[in-house]
Amino acid sequence: MEDMTKTVVIADRYIEAREAIRRYVHGVMGFRVIRECSNRLETIRSVSLLTPDVLFVEEGLYRMYKGEILSKGVCHPLTVILADKDACIERVFKKDVFDYLRKPYTQEDVERTLHRISYAVQREIPSERPNTASSAIFVVDGIRFKKIAIGDVMHVKAARDYSIIYTDVGEYVSSHGIGYIAERLNAGFFVRVHRSFIVNLAYVDELHREGGRMILVLKNGHEVTVSRRYVDTMKRLIL
Template structure:
């Protein structure tokens, strides 16, 4: 993982020393150097580096002014001759605060902290993205359906549906306590149901695996599923393979 960075210091000798100290760290790439705070703001927002080395006291805008002015928010290692700004620096969520004259061993420690922090945050972001993707995938399946009973529409939780049966152009949805009628065909409803939970066993039947009690094999090789509410359904040959996938 390449970490691009910008060095910001009004002293050329200080910038050169940072470049020298950074040479062994091939994962860090210096993409710009700035001697003034105003230039630093423009470069940070233009190049959006992961990391910046930032001096505190500079003519015009100081280091804290730079952090206030930028839109992009990089990781920050302060490099300064003044120790009195350390608390303020860490309030800005700085990774480290190195005092001048720079010590190479102390610098190596700061780099180690920075790379560890950046990698950890990258990993957390990737996990978050994966979690969001998983949520997005799940969201394409309905958690609730509006179904009819008498002259009313009920908000039915999908997880409570034990099985669905086609009835002409309609579908009968059965829960532990009641039955409801949907004006949608069973094929249309199947698209709204999570296949990890609901499985089609016949062109006219879908069952909720959470309410499946047992599967019975017939002498002719056919299968019968028995639900927890004592209802039984034949499994057609077309869909039998889906049931057999669940057998371990």
């Protein structure tokens, strides 16, 4: 059975507050605290290097953290604000914040938030599908349909309501969306790493992290950022 444990980072200047959140999280199955931070730099470093699923962060630290990390477009965890009063909550509770907790919060408050996170993440996990892949596909090439070996497909990129199929010998436009194409590619070789990208693992040269992002480098030098939704998929390939 796959490990679906969600990783958690806690950022608060006060040790009592961090200990309380850690204790409450420990009591909820499926979540694990991997780091506690007491200042802005620790928070930035931990989120960038550990790429946690969930961040509990004090409102004051969040405002500094957001300015240095979130505004740069780096993938960030589901954020739960820890605020002292309602005025703070109203100031920071925007679309990039998943939830908030007003101090003093209880174990029931934390459990309720974590259960909401579990439900939200579960909705984003791609469903299992039967393998209907073939050894070859046909793509439009002028007025003909050209046969291409499935192994020659390097990656597929979404382009609005159609897709572009990249191969060693050229690029081909498909009138189908990337979701339709993903269902017809062999899941053992092709991996969906972004809402706009499918990659053939045979053409991946390396995987690295940069500024909190997970990036794939293809053999042709093309770089593809792994979106948050598919990070767990890539993590399962790291042994």
